[in-house]
Amino acid sequence: MKLLLLTLLFAVCGLAAPAQMPQSGPPIGPGVSHDLAVWRAAHYSDICYKLDLTLEKMSPVLKGTIEIHVKVTQPGSVPPAVAGGAVSPIILDWRRLAGHEKDSTVSNITINGVSALLDPDLRLLELTPNGPERAFYESNEHLVFRDGVVAGENIIKLDFTSPILTNGSAIMRQVDKDGSEYIYSHFTHGNVNTAFPSFDQPDLKASFQLKFYLPDEWKAISNTDGEYFIEQSWGTTGQSRDWTIEFKETKPISIYDFQFKAGPKK
Numbered sequence: 001m002k003l004l005l006l007t008l009l010f011a012v013c014g015l016a017a018p019a020q021m022p023q024s025g026p027p028i029g030p031g032v033s034h035d036l037a038v039w040r041a042a043h044y045s046d047i048c049y050k051l052d053l054t055l056e057k058m059s060p061v062l063k064g065t066i067e068i069h070v071k072v073t074q075p076g077s078v079p080p081a082v083a084g085g086a087v088s089p090i091i092l093d094w095r096r097l098a099g100h101e102k103d104s105t106v107s108n109i110t111i112n113g114v115s116a117l118l119d120p121d122l123r124l125l126e127l128t129p130n131g132p133e134r135a136f137y138e139s140n141e142h143l144v145f146r147d148g149v150v151a152g153e154n155i156i157k158l159d160f161t162s163p164i165l166t167n168g169s170a171i172m173r174q175v176d177k178d179g180s181e182y183i184y185s186h187f188t189h190g191n192v193n194t195a196f197p198s199f200d201q202p203d204l205k206a207s208f209q210l211k212f213y214l215p216d217e218w219k220a221i222s223n224t225d226g227e228y229f230i231e232q233s234w235g236t237t238g239q240s241r242d243w244t245i246e247f248k249e250t251k252p253i254s255i256y257d258f259q260f261k262a263g264p265k266k
Helices: 002-013 034-043 123-127
Strands: 044-054 061-072 090-093 105-111 114-118 134-138 142-145 152-165 171-175 181-185 206-215 218-222 226-234 241-247 260-264
Touching (some): 034 044, 206 260
Parallel strands (some): 044 206, 114 134
Antiparallel strands (some): 105 152, 171 181, 226 241
């Protein structure tokens, strides 16, 4: 009886209730559940990934900046809304590769041009609802943006690193007997999100814009037409040249169809 009374008291008064994540949108569990995939397909469209990737010889990580454009909508409703009148959240897939967590990083995150801070309990929103930053949080291999999302086009931009391994990763390395090094993507269902934050489901087709910064005497290919030797600049030591290769934007494709390879010119 006392337990029942205490439960009712907490429910009515909200005394010492633990912080709860807003529940607009689907439940967020590990991986991409069927419910999450269906919900995102109904709410997101016009997706574009703009990737600037830096490759360094024998580096343990791929370094990059990604700009994700996504239109947030809700079928039959303009402007889009969910329970409570808030715009639907943006839920990106981002998984740190087991055993290589230190090489899986995201930083310098902005949403629609405003800095976004990791806020696990959403206390920042409660304390400074009109502050200069936006809040996001991580949940079960996802980056969740609710604060700062608008109806229509949204742009999330961030820097990232992801591991380059000889097997078992989305970004792979092969070294020939002569010491030549080759880097290539190996994207399959469930592993693209270990390379960079993304929507890791095939029906959310997106266009890709890719730019590479490469060591001297390297070249790169991708599954789109490339414009080679866009520019040339000196490295920080003044002893090597870095090459920039920029590729034309693809048509909308499934994320697993996006591929690239890079290595020495021969």
